Structures are given as structure tokens and as C-alpha cells.
Amino acid sequence: MSQALLEMRGISKSYGSVRANRGINLTVMPGQIVGLLGENGSGKSTLMKVLFGMVRPDEGGIVYEGRELEAGSPRAALQKGIAMIHQHFTLVEAMTVTENLMLGWSERGGAWLDHAGTAARVREAATRYGLEIDPDARVEALALGEKQRVEILKAILRGAHLLILDEPTSILSPPEIALLLAFLKRFRAEGHSVVFITHKLGEVLEVADQVVVLRDGQVVGDAPTAGATRESLARMMVGRELAPTAPRSTSNPGAVRLQIEGLSASDASGVERLRGASFTLRAGEVLALAGIDGNGQAELADALAGIIAPSHGRILLDGVDVTRGNARSRLAAGIAYIPADRAGTSLVQGMSIEDNLALRDISSTPFSTAGRIARGALRKLALQRMHDFDIRAASPNVPARTLSGGNQQKVALARELSRGPRVVIAFQPTWGLDPGATRFVVESLLKLREQGAAVLYISSELEEVLQVGDRIGVLSEGRVVDVVDRADADLESIGLALAGARKEQEKELA
Template sequence: MDYVIEMLNIRKEFPGIVANDNVTLQVKKGEIHALLGENGAGKSTLMNVLFGLYQPEKGEIRVKGEPVKITDPNIANNLGIGMVHQHFMLVDPFTVTENIILGKEPSKAGRINLNAAHKDVRELSERYGLLVDPEAKIADISVGMQQRVEILKTLYRGAEILIFDEPTAVLTPQEIRELITIMKTLVKEGKSIILITHKLKEIMEVCDRVTVIRKGEGIGTVNVSETNPDELASLMVGRDVVFKTGKSQSKPAGSVLEIADLAVNDSRGVKAVKGLNLTVRAGEIVGIAGVDGNGQSELVEAITGLRKAGAGSIKINGKEIKNSTPRKITESGISHIPQDRHKHGLVLDYTIGENIVLQTYYQKPNSRNGVLNYRNIYQKARALITEFDVRTPSEYTPARALSGGNQQKAIIGREINRDPDLLIAAQPTRGLDVGAIEYIHRRLIEQRDTGKAVLLVSFELDEIMNVSDRIAVIYEGEIVAVVNPNETTEQELGLLMAGSKRKEAGGSTHV
């Protein structure tokens, strides 16, 4: 059998942890090969070894049958290996073309030939169906477009083997469909793709074979045509996984969050939320469904004090909190699992213990007379790490060193532990594997069952349908419909999210 990539018996260690333990991965030419595993299983580490960012302690790498030593990404590029990272490596003020050619600039008489570069980028983007504006600034284009730029960067450098690290984690459903089409086009052109993921639906749809890693060890490789999501989930987590979280009928009580006629501008000063009305009661989960960019982020930021609101009112337990400081809003009984865990959820260079007390460090018993009680802080962190299964060498580990999913679990543990009246969960399972998703859904439902109000904002329609008691559909900054998950379908929700009005008479848009 001819393989374009062989990683044989790879072992990679970090202080106090074995990230990859005797893992083997063999990729055929022209296939989409999934690398499946839980958060922290060692998937990204293995691919960082292949891309030259890490050096293995043991094992051998072969490219097209030849043993190679990949000591840095330039060598990987020269061998035809390109990597599209989960967190994009782009320079925001630069244009699309400037980012793509960075480090490999075409020059004429010692000057960068931008006209030639624009032409090359345009031809490359048309060839692979990756249509982007070569002259647009990265800061001005969508996340989906930024990902296309990352893919074009690898193709511009002549990549034959492309590594995609959790490529759909930050994409809307429409962008995911477009990416799947792009991957299929690349394979038709003779490229080979390694897809790091834990989304079983995407593996079943787009991949040829899948290699499973569990807790750093290779479990095996199976043909996708000969398996199913249940079997893959069991291989990944080592037990049976429940995909649909069971929950009893909600028993809502009084209103906790009341929003009336709210208006909020986006960063450009354009109105993103327009006269929005929303109520979330104690003992219920209200899900907000919508395509990214329809005002969800601005709404959540206004509720949590991260963005100033214009007209309207935001009340928690009957008390006006609009345009209060984030600390006052936190103290009023709101917890927030933010959409962007790096920007708003963690201080990456702080330890896990320090991150656990970001909102409560000034309160007893975390401090006394302005002096932090580190013994208490780390004791609490140890308990939450255990309770929420945060895979980390210790509570003293910097947040930056954890996988994305484990960073998310630390945030969720911190926010639930604060015992809020209202829990705002914005994309709470983004970047999490099926086992962790099952766990987080169960925790959200537990919050509801203890009488808490939960506001869930998610782009994952199956998550909205599965977890919510009521669904509010947002379109262009307004709630256009309120539906019961038991009385709607993903198809109807998709139409509502695209702006179509519900035909039923008397359907109020005031939740």
C-alpha cells in the first residue's frame, strides 16, 4: 500500500504528560482522513509533530515512502505539507493577498510585485472555488472568508497534503457546507487531507477513513463506510454516548431576564439589535437560533456589559442593569460563558487557578484585606478541575497550555459554580467532543431544573432543538418567531433564520 504520509509509533512528551503514546497514522493519496479524539486526546499535538512545530521523542515520519526529519514548518512546506490552524495565523491590517504571500513574496527589482501577487491569488482562488477578494483587509472579512485565506496560503506554497485543525469550529452551517464542497474539490485535484475533528456527522459525510486517538493512544483506523456515529463515539470516549439529552418538561416560574425594545449598535456604529424583546423565566432554557451576524453577539455583549446599548431596557430580577459595569452585572446574578473564550473568557497567561476566580478574586475567602488567599484559590480550582473533567497537568498550568475544549470546560465550571440566577451560554459546546457536549448539555439542564434561567445562543441547530424549552429566532437584529422545539423542524428553523415569516396566525414575536 502506498501512503503519502506515514507517522509510525510516534511518542511526544511534555513535562508531566505523555501527549502521544506510540501512535500510528497512515494517509493514502487522494483521501480525506479524519483524526478523531476527545479534547486533549493528542490530535493537534500529533499534527504539530507532522508540521514541524514539535519534535517527537520516538517514532518515524515518512513522506511518499521516504523517511524525513521535519524540524520546522518550512521543511514541512517544502515537503508539500500545509496546515490550516484552528486559530487563524493572519495579520488583521494586511490584505488577503499580503497575508497569502507573506514570507514568499514575488519581487521585481527588489520590490514586492503586488500586481503579480493579486493575479496569482485570483487564479488560485478561482481554480479551487475559494473565491475571496484579494484586496480586502482581513479585519473586514468574515471568519469563513478568513479560513479560505488560510487554505489559499497553504496552496500558494504548493501543499499536496493539507491538515485542517477543527476547521468547522467557528463556521456557520452555510460556511460548513461550503467548506465540505471545497475539501471535495481539493481531493479531486489530487490533494490529500487530514481532518482533525470530533464532529461525527462531518466525518460520516466527507471522510474516507478515520483514525481514533484516546488519551494519547492510537485506538485504530476504520473505513467510514463500515462504521457509524455510535461506534465512532464509543471508540473515541471508551463508553456509549447519549446523543439526545433526556429532560423533563420545564416548569417555568417568574421572569429573571426581561429585555424590552432594545437597540444596540455594532463596532461600525450600525444598528445590530433593533427593538428586540425577550424574556427568560426561572426554570427554563430559551435558545436563540440564527445565522451568525444577525445581532446575537451584540445582544449578549449588551446584557453582560461588554457593549453599550442604546434605547430600551434590560432587567434582571426586575432591576435595570442596562449599561452597568460588567462587575455590577456579574454581582447581580448573571454568569456568562462567552462566545470567544480567548478574548472574553480567559487570561491565557494566568494559571487555571487564577482564571477560576477572575470575577471573585476580591471577595472572601479568595482574598482578605486586598491580599489573595492562594491556598483557597487553588483548592477551589482543584475541585472544579475534577468536577468538570478539565484535562490539565495541574491547577498551576497556564490556561494557554490547555486544549481549546479543556479551556472551555474550565470556563463552564467557573460560571456554573458561581450559582447564577441567569446563565448565558454563548456557543458553549464550540470545539467540544461528543462526550463533553453530552456533559455540558446535562449541566445546562441541571441549572434549569434547580430553578435557574438559561439563555442559550448557538449556531448548532441540533443543540438548540435538543436543549431548549423555547426557541427565539433572531434575524437582522429582531426576534422574528418564537417556537416550541417539539412543534418545529430544523428545516422550518432554517427558513426562519433566513428571514422567512412563519405562516401561523397569532405567533407573537415577544418572548
């Protein structure tokens, strides 16, 4: 039997009273893909940060290629051939693809950095691994899936033998997911290894050789994927059978709450992504829009929330034109927004749970009086919302950055939904969440819909779109198309519409 590529031995890590990892052992063999599963807060990301040197363990050690790996040093990990692709990318947006890859590594020509040589290597690696990208494109103009390819190519060109991927498919369309999984198989065929953190059990069963399941910071399952099923993996993750989803009540929509007429908007690079979108949203219904990154879904959500100004079109809320209103006025009018990026947009990571929950209420009575913050009232509010939304933390004083992704999203939900909004804009609200947290988010939004709110649910998760929406539509090339009742929608037709939209968009941009 060949020697293990990686052995993590007895890894333990605590943050105050919270034990993120508890004596974890993990082995990865050469040419092996390991699926690392677990609910949010189970310790997966902490364990991988220990492996990559971002976090120093309290106990335990790491042996890589038969030698002990220096703890707490990303540089040492990179030098040994370990690379990590994070959920939130580490690229310089204003630079080109090639310039990003030259940071810390490059081909050299005499005393000068060889831009042409680096670009040539980018093209060669992109073609070899099916990760096509323009080396001269500016990163800020790339879609999320393309940015991920840049991160992967950066790791490959720096000699990665062990690739750590943290929820890599959460931002991808079905065709992009197929491309990534094909890359992983090709990478493994060359003798390299992968640790693949995901909540998508079907993907684990397709590409992983071994599955390791964490729960409460401990390994509760370590077995070959051969013979495993989605049900058996889910049961190991949560330690119980997931209760069946309660039957949905029939939608009984009321009057038109939100009317969008010919709305257009551009991204940060000035490229028009939203191109004359029109639709209506009624009180007491969920309109679920399936959208691939780059087809205008981010611009639609931001325009409706008042974060960016549309270039054309109108937004009517209960018949009143609110097109020119800003984010503050939209909030006051009863529009709540749940962005895709909970870490960078929804929450202030350095602030406590209590302060994040109070961001919408801090200037109102009884939370402030004569310019002074009423801490007692804020604490009471925080404790109530933590209870109502099952936010799991030692106290309201815990910084948001220490929470799992699921608990961070619950903080954002608690702040936005507790105000009783008339309209909710939910953009990729389950991105990177485990099955339990995903169910909580969906059920919270459906509960609000039953109370009469209008919910716009934008997601690239096709099964989720079909599950959540009363009406289903596709966001294609900046326009809302093919809106049908839930009973008339099916996964295949939506997937084909999305794939076709993506293909046509790529032709247009070529």
C-alpha cells in the first residue's frame, strides 16, 4: 500500500469555550478525492484552515509526504504543494488574470517579470484542464465561475499536489459544475489529491473516493463512497433522520405588490447585465427566478434594494413609483434584502451578534434615547431574535466572524424578517449552507409568504427554485423569461433554458 500523502493527527482547536475541532484524524492518499461533509459549525473549515496554515492548532500535528508540516504557515503549505480555494476569492479585482497569477510567482525573463511567458502558461494549463479563461481579462469583469477558474489555475501553476476546495459549486450553474467535476477527475488521474468540502451529496457520490463526516468537531464517519447513498450521508451529517418537509399550503396571492417595468442596470465595470427585465410579484406568493451568474441576477437584486440605480425602467411598490429611492427609503417602505454575500455584505464581521441584529433599529426608540444607545433594550432584542431564529452562540457578544455560515445567515434573516417586510428580496440565500440550515431558511421565507409578504427568490439551485417558488421563471441575458406556475415547471426545461442562455451569452461576449 502506498504511503499517505497527508496525515492530520489528533487536531484540536478551540475558540474560547467553543471547541471547533476535537482530536480529528484525517488521511488522504495520493490520487484520492476526499469529500469532507458536516453541518455548518461542524468544524470543516477550521480543520482545513489548520491544514493550510491559516490557523494554528491547540493540539496535534500534520505529516505531509512523510515529513512534519510547519503549523500556522500558509507559506510552508504552499511550498509543499498544498493550495486552498476559498469560498470568497483572494484575487485583485483591478488586475488581469495574468497579473494576478504573477503575484508571488512568474516566469522570468532576465531581470524582468515575463508577462508573455506567464500568459502562455496560463493558456496551456487552461486548455489542458478544461478551464478556459482569457489571460488578459480583468478579474473585475469576470463572472464568479470564471474567477474560481483563475484561483484553480493559480494553484496548479504553483505546483499544487493537494487541492482544498471549500464549497466550490455553490456559485456555479449546472454546466459549470459539470466542468469543475470533470477537472477534479482529471486532476486525480494525474496522481494529485483533493479535499472537497461540500453539502451537495450527489457531487460527493459522483467524484469522491472517500467520505469523512464531521459533527460537533469530531469525525463520526470515515468510509469509501462506494455503497453510500444520499440518505446515509445525510443521516451521518445530522446524527438523525431529517424529518420530511411539511406539505406546502396552496398559494393564494393577493394584489400586485411589486411591479417591474423594463428595468436595466450595469455592473461595477459598466457592462449592462440587466436588460429590460419586467415582471410582477403579488402579496402572498414566491416568485423564484433561476439565474446563472452574469445574467443580471445580482444587478436585479441590488437595483430592487436601492443599492444601485437602474439606468432605465420603473419599480412600483403597491402602485407607487420608488425607482429613484435609495436603500434607506426602500427599507422604510418595507423592502427587505438578503444578499448572497453574508460575510461581506449582510453582516459586519467584527461586530457582535447583538450589534448586527440592531443595525436596522439602532436609531429608534427604545434602542436609543437622546443619542445614547440603550444596551439593555438591545440585549433583550438580541436574545429574543437568537431564540426565534435558533442562532447558536455562547452569547450575543460573540463576533459575527466566529459563527458558522448557517448561523451567520440566521443573524441576517433575523434582522431582516423580524421587521415584517412587505417584500423580501432573497438572493442565493442558501449559498454554502448544509441541509438543516437550508431548510430553516426556506421555511422562514415560506412562513413570511403565508403571512402575506411577497418574496422574490433568486437562485442558481434549480431543485431549490422548484421547491420554493409558487411561480418559476428564468433570468436570461438580463431579462425575465418563461414565467410559469409551479405545477407547469420541470427541472429539465429550466436547466436547458439556463444552459442555452449561458451559451448564447458566451457567443455574444466572444
